[in-house]
Amino acid sequence: MTLSTTTLLGLLKQQKYAFFSGVPCSNFADLFQQVALDNDMMSVPAASEGSALSFAVGAALAGQRSVVALQNSGLGNIINPLTSLVQINCIPTLLLISVRGHTDEPEDEPQHRIMGAKTHALLDQLAIPWSEFDGTPQGFMATLLKAEEAFQRSVSFAILIRKGQLSTSLGVVVNGEQRESDYPLSxxxxxxxxxxxxxxxxxxxxxxxxxxxxxxxxxxxxxxxxxxxxxxxxxxxxxxxxxxxxxxxxxxxxxxxxxxxxxxxxxxxxxxxxxxxxxxxxxxxxxxxxxxxxxxxxxxxxxxxxxxxxxxxxxxxxxxxxxxxxxxxxxxxxxxxxxxxxxxxxxxxxxxxxxxxxxxxxxxxxxxxxxxxxxxxxxxxxxxxxxx
Ligand SMILES: Cc1ncc(C[n+]2csc(CCOP(=O)(O)OP(=O)(O)O)c2C)c(N)n1
Ligand SMILES: [Mg+2]
CATH class of the missing domain: 3.40.50.970 (Thiamin diphosphate (ThDP)-binding fold, Pyr/PP domains)
Structure with a gap:
């Protein structure tokens, strides 16, 4: 099942998320570009997953609900601020994690194999509750409600998204506008x-x-x-x-x-x-x-x-x-x-x-x-x- 990114964004906004940051993954090809175009959501294109999480923490301190999108390869980059900033200060954030190298996808690239097999266990070790998205709007809403329960306890929550579960079809967007790059060299x-x-x-x-x-x-x-x-x-x-x-x-x-x-x-x-x-x-x-x-x-x-x-x-x-x-x-x-x-x-x-x-x-x-x-x-x- 593939959920349209527009629907996903609509559901996030319905739950009052207003701040988005992250580092792209091909599974999120549309998401970053659509958020950049969305006037109701502030979006910060971060250079690393750790700083994406920190931007989100800043926004949360300022009273905004925030989402961080990352590939599971970026989990290593967020563990420091996740444990020593988010968790010790009890500042809950929502993590949308694209899972590459899932054990059900042995054909994925070798660099994803180890993290793909360890993502769930790593989140468990870190005491971050998670839920696997099933590709439907109802399923996404259900995971957002689980996140609400975690937030009541000041705990962050991760939604795990697999290849093909989110629409990926847009072109290149810069500063909110579609554009063709015109540099002569490829x-x-x-x-x-x-x-x-x-x-x-x-x-x-x-x-x-x-x-x-x-x-x-x-x-x-x-x-x-x-x-x-x-x-x-x-x-x-x-x-x-x-x-x-x-x-x-x-x-x-x-x-x-x-x-x-x-x-x-x-x-x-x-x-x-x-x-x-x-x-x-x-x-x-x-x-x-x-x-x-x-x-x-x-x-x-x-x-x-x-x-x-x-x-x-x-x-x-x-x-x-x-x-x-x-x-x-x-x-x-x-x-x-x-x-x-x-x-x-x-x-x-x-x-x-x-x-x-x-x-x-x-x-x-x-x-x-x-x-x-x-x-x-x-x-x-x-x-x-x-x-x-
Ligand atoms: C820690 C981490 N985060 C995200 C990714 C996903 N990823 C793979 S290639 C890539 C794009 C890299 O961009 P750039 O270095 O500009 O090279 P380009 O693709 O533009 O040639 C990203 C984000 C990754 N592999 N590792
Ligand atoms: Mg580049």
Whole structure:
């Protein structure tokens, strides 16, 4: 059963919820966009699930009923404010949790497997009562009434929502208006340009979602470490490699949503200053892998943050020529380099999944071999698109 997002929002408003925050999941593709358009609901697009919960707590302190929407992968990000803010201060909030990797869905991506199997037990351990949504309006209303009972005891409540239970059909919305992004480069084109400029031995760590899938489609090679899950941690992994292995050049291929989620990493990178690190951010001003919900990079200059954090060289690119030049410059000068490239939100229709060919463990093993025993390449060898 699939409930229309409009109905779900109507029921939330009927129960006097007036404040919404969260981080998107593809199961919530419509929800974030509809809430952004809704005049009766204040919506805050948070950079991480922990801050979404904290925004909601602030709103609750100010007297508003608040909802936080998150994927279960974000449970790790909320546990600190959930236990040490919400629970000790008895400030009840409603959590709408999209459950990926449910034990009934063994075909879901491997990064969801462990959290998918542990979500219910984790909530039990945390003493957060929960209810599984059945996909019907009556079922949703029944879970909201259970939440009311929990709130009477100043306890938060979680509604668990499965894939396909909420409608997901809208396009891209920015500041409440439908829009087409008009940057000339797609992620695929930008990655081709980056790949052409790199050396065959350069190591790449790519962020979770479509960026890794585009890289895999374009140029699968053992020097690529594809992050699956762990949103926001790609640049720290790349910087860790760069610091531990100063003779190898390491490229972090990041997304705007990922950078925003753990932006403190930029300060650590500026501080530790790995000379062999190139941090490329493909900024499409949205969470495109989960349906194109707007990210706050639309009103933030991530490149200015990188400058302030102490990266040695920072560029902002819009065209292919600018991107090619920025990546080429980073080859001949010391890093850490930060290249922000504005990209549009289009992708090829059928993006293969990395896991269709390599399990995460196989990818790790191949990457470690490529890192520790670099392959030799002829001078004229194809730059980066070398088959595995
Ligand atoms: C902690 C956490 N929260 C939410 C998600 C769901 N998620 C997967 S990819 C993604 C979008 C990332 O956006 P961005 O880094 O800008 O890359 P894009 O999809 O736009 O290429 C989100 C929100 C997740 N994997 N982990
Ligand atoms: Mg993005």
């Amino acid at each position: 992620v695929g084109c930008a990655l081709e340009i980056v790949s052409e400029s790199l050396r065959p031995t350069d190591l790449i760590v790519s962020t979770t979602g479509f960026i890794s899938r585009e890289l895999f489609r374009l140029s699968d090679r053992p020097e690529n470490f594809y992050m699956q899950g762990s949103l926001g941690h790609c640049s720290a992994v790349a910087a860790g490699i760069a610091l531990a292995h100063p003779s190898r050049r390491v490229v972090a291929l990041d997304g705007d949503g990922a950078v925003l989620m753990h932006m403190g990493v930029l300060s650590t990178i500026g501080h530790t200053s790995p000379r062999n690190l190139l941090h490329v951010v493909l900024d499409n001003e949205g969470y495109v892998s989960t349906g194109g919900q707007t990210s706050t990079s639309v009103t933030s200059s991530l490149e200015a943050v990188a400058v302030a954090c102490g990266y040695r060289a920072v560029s902002r690119c819009v065209t292919g020529a600018e991107l090619g030049e920025a990546v080429a410059r980073s080859l001949s000068t010391e890093g850490p380099h930060f290249v922000l490239c504005k990209v549009n939100q289009s992708h090829s229709r059928s993006l293969p999944r990395v896991t269709s060919q390599h399990s995460p463990e196989e990818n790790k093993r191949a990457f470690q071999i490529a890192l520790n025993q670099p392959r030799t390449f002829h001078q004229q060898a194809a730059p980066v698109g070398v088959a595995r």
